[in-house]
Amino acid sequence: MRDLIEIQARCSDAISLAAGRSISIVNTHGGQVVDMWAFRADDPNEHMSMPHSMVALDRIKPAIGSVLVSNLRNPMLSLVADTSPGVHCMLFAACDSARYRSLGCTEPHANCADNLRRVVAALKVPLPYIPTPLNLDEHGVMRIDPPEAQPGASVTFRAEHDCIVALSACPQDLVPVNGHGCTPKPVAYFINES
């Protein structure tokens, strides 16, 4: 029986995923962006890299079968199933405190960069910089496909190495990156059997 684990709105989690296992990220309410990263468990200096993956794929959005590679161009995660509209952005930096300041925030604001820092600190993942995440269910600049994952839509990735996967339910509530009238929502994930 699979274990469905919730990530609360504006929050994040880090998950160990052995090579060959797969993780499904569930857009519980639909319309919620999830920032996703992956680091090699045996050397977290190596991480899934969007600029390297775009060269390898010659695409700016992953499709079923796409193998996302690391900053050393090794396979990290493969996209194996997707019941969302498939609108995932490989381009955009994670939201961070500077982003919210530029949007007029004068108070601290939850953000995906800090969400990543928080959940990987205990796992000894070094973060001299924040890698560009795979922004699940985010348009980015290409507004061609339908706008939102439907409630319950999921995206499934298989680990090509032992990985630490980090997920952040994007706290953006100032611009309409997330659906639901800019209200961040919880998401969930599960590790697939076998």
Next chain:
Amino acid sequence: MRDLIEIQARCSDAISLAAGRSISIVNTHGGQVVDMWAFRADDPNEHMSMPHSMVALDRIKPAIGSVLVSNLRNPMLSLVADTSPGVHCMLFAACDSARYRSLGCTEPHANCADNLRRVVAALKVPLPYIPTPLNLDEHGVMRIDPPEAQPGASVTFRAEHDCIVALSACPQDLVPVNGHGCTPKPVAYFINES
């Protein structure tokens, strides 16, 4: 009288550029990709960042007037003139030794990442990672515009801070990123008067 400085084929250079000054990069022979980076002179941990610039611009190619921002979302360089077809790629990681290995190279191969490391080492620019460059005159994955800068075409950027600008004439000769039958060519640059 402006000073035209050549960068030999497969080679690189780093240039100090004071705020308000502008640099023009000349595609001497046309069809040659130039990888471009910029670091703040007073704190080279802050650098021009493509994933942050794409959020700021909501574009995947810069246009005249585009302000490219840093990893802290501060203005770094503005694109002020462009006599090329304007095909510049903000997406792709710089070529590196792993890229050439993946293309079948068994011997070391000149690459833009090493070219950057070499020219900024003396300037005390820390490089815990290679920022994604602005790939001047590279298609990337969007093959809409005419393919090549013509001989003598130039792209001009104004510094919004005191910067160290690094340029690498891409040594790629295995896949047709550069024109001229995969033969890397020299390029040149000059600092504009006043």
